[in-house]
Structures are given as C-alpha cells and as structure tokens.
Amino acid sequence: MCSCGNAGETTLSAGAVGNVMQDTGFKDVAFSFPLPASYLGVNDGSSISKYMNSTRNATTTTLKSNVVKDTLAPYVVSFPSRGPNPITSDILKPDLTAPAVVILAAWSLVSPVSGVKGDNRRVPFNILSGTSMACPHATGVAAYIKSFHPSWSPAAIKSALMTTAFPLSVKTNSTDAEIAYGAGHLDPIKAVNPGLVDDADAADYVRTLTNVGSAGCTYNSRIIAPRELHIQVEPTILSFTSLGQKLSFVVKVEGKIGKTIAFASLVWDDGIHQVRSRIVVYALS
Structure with missing residues (x-):
C-alpha cells in the first residue's frame, strides 16, 4: 500500500508483485503502471491501509467487472487542455473537442508500456489519454476534409x-x-x-x-x-x-x-x- 507520489517505480524496485495506491488524482482516466495496481481515492485507500495494519492475514476478493454505458458521453474531462484560458478567459479556446480518453495508439518498442525504467514489457500499441490523443484525431479529420476539398484554406x-x-x-x-x-x-x-x-x-x-x-x-x-x-x-x-x-x-x-x-x-x-x-x-x- 502506498501513496501515489510516483508511477510505481518504488514497488517495482522493491520486488513487489502488485500495488495498491491511493491518491487525489484524476478519476476520469485510467493509468498504466509497471505492476498490477488498484488505484483508489484517499478515503478508500485509508480504509484498506488500516485493515492491512490490523491483521497479518489480510485477504482480498476480486469480483467480476461490470460494463456500464456512459450515457453522458461525449463530454470534456478534467485533465486535458480544456478552457477557460488561464491567462485571459475572453480568448475562446479550445475550438472544439475530439476523442482523447483511453485511445489505442501506436507506441515505440523502445519505451516500456508504463514508461517506467525496469518495466520490460514492449508493445507496438498502447492505451493513451490526453490532448496528445485529441490532436491527431483533429488533424486526421482535417486531412480527410482536405481530400474532398483540396482548394479549401x-x-x-x-x-x-x-x-x-x-x-x-x-x-x-x-x-x-x-x-x-x-x-x-x-x-x-x-x-x-x-x-x-x-x-x-x-x-x-x-x-x-x-x-x-x-x-x-x-x-x-x-x-x-x-x-x-x-x-x-x-x-x-x-x-x-x-x-x-x-x-x-x-x-x-x-x-x-x-x-x-x-x-x-x-x-x-x-x-x-x-x-x-x-x-x-x-x-x-
């Protein structure tokens, strides 16, 4: 059990096989860690920490995941380059939104899946989120429009x-x-x-x-x-x-x-x- 002050490097270097993490970070995006991890809020994390320290025979039960359709989508999440502009709010940026959360994207075989040194997993594709994912979507659609209208500015x-x-x-x-x-x-x-x-x-x-x-x-x-x-x-x-x-x-x-x-x-x-x-x-x- 640890607070999420790092991306999992500490537990990886300690030889752990998994990690239970607590943090106040974003709740509307999934993260990639070098070890199997449960990412919890501070309240739930604190409860688990107290339980683990109260017994030498701590046990867990893994339940089947539930698939839920998000009827509110699409919506802007908390972490990308969303507005308002922090310097002057009367500049109307961003112009629009594009898919950016949990996107299957190309990934360099040089870099580990989690980006953490010591993580030996190598894959040609990875799950990524953020403005860096919205940008290629918008760029691709712009190129798509240009293919129909070559003379458009x-x-x-x-x-x-x-x-x-x-x-x-x-x-x-x-x-x-x-x-x-x-x-x-x-x-x-x-x-x-x-x-x-x-x-x-x-x-x-x-x-x-x-x-x-x-x-x-x-x-x-x-x-x-x-x-x-x-x-x-x-x-x-x-x-x-x-x-x-x-x-x-x-x-x-x-x-x-x-x-x-x-x-x-x-x-x-x-x-x-x-x-x-x-x-x-x-x-x-």
Whole structure:
C-alpha cells in the first residue's frame, strides 16, 4: 500500500508483485503502471491501509467487472487542455473537442508500456489519454476534409469542423460550458459537407459566409439564446445563387445578464445543413 507520489517505480524496485495506491488524482482516466495496481481515492485507500495494519492475514476478493454505458458521453474531462484560458478567459479556446480518453495508439518498442525504467514489457500499441490523443484525431479529420476539398484554406477547414460539431450539454459537461469545450465534439461526416464556411482573408474573420453547398440555396437564421439576451441577425435570410458566393450579415446583441458569462448560438439552416456559430457574452466588471 502506498501513496501515489510516483508511477510505481518504488514497488517495482522493491520486488513487489502488485500495488495498491491511493491518491487525489484524476478519476476520469485510467493509468498504466509497471505492476498490477488498484488505484483508489484517499478515503478508500485509508480504509484498506488500516485493515492491512490490523491483521497479518489480510485477504482480498476480486469480483467480476461490470460494463456500464456512459450515457453522458461525449463530454470534456478534467485533465486535458480544456478552457477557460488561464491567462485571459475572453480568448475562446479550445475550438472544439475530439476523442482523447483511453485511445489505442501506436507506441515505440523502445519505451516500456508504463514508461517506467525496469518495466520490460514492449508493445507496438498502447492505451493513451490526453490532448496528445485529441490532436491527431483533429488533424486526421482535417486531412480527410482536405481530400474532398483540396482548394479549401485552413480557415475554411477549421470553420467546417466547428460549425458542424456535435453540441455538448452544458448540464452534463462543465460549469464553464463552451469556454471549456469550444464548439462541441467534431463530426467528420458532417464536416465534409458543412454547407457554409467562415473563410479568413485579409480582413480576417469578418462574418462573411461562403457557399460550399449547392448552387441555389436559401438559409434561414435561427437564434438559440437565454431569455435575457435579445439577438438580431440582419439579414435573417441568406440566398445564394452560385457556389463560392460570399454573403455578409450582422449580429446585434442586447440585454443584461445576471452572471459573468452567457452563451448563445446562431444557426443557419437550409433544411439540409445546420451551420452553427457560438456567441459568448461577457458581463462588464
């Protein structure tokens, strides 16, 4: 029994065959250790430690694992590069989320499974978690979109990913809401055909939309916002006559919020595509 001040090097070097660890670390991700380990919270760990010290014949019972479907997924976990930005919270990062927890990933045969010296296991694949796993997912989807649209700019691809992302639930994800997880969870299939994209040029991020859907299409605007915000879009309808055509619009936000931050969304809908852009409102201090 030990506190998790290390990755298991101490028990490995001591010749142990397993380890019971207690710590206050993250509870929403699995860790890899050089020995079979049970990773417990401080309260449960303390109870086991007292029991072990109370008898010379400590015993354990290993029960069958239960498989549970997580109905709240997808949601942003506690440990990756989630928002809000610790330096200035009005910078809206991250842009979106991607699969990052318990990912089967390629692994160097030079490194042990646990990364701990003395661990002699070598495998070509390992289970990894973190932003380092979300990044290749997002990169792969961006390359996938580029294969369909070779002429699209990085900004257009980013827009396609964000406006088609699966909206996460504020109630089940984080008190920081979209400041924590961005536009939502990426959807590769929808991102290939977003309908409209926000493309960046010299003017940089003017809300000017480019039609990448069909030659003749009409988009109606829809606002999703809390009652205290009054949001107007001018014009409320965008009618495109050709591919590549650009149309501009203006968003006006009025109202008072009784908290530091409020969230809303603008959705352009042509009956096939739902192009969603997030709106974040800060209260003046």
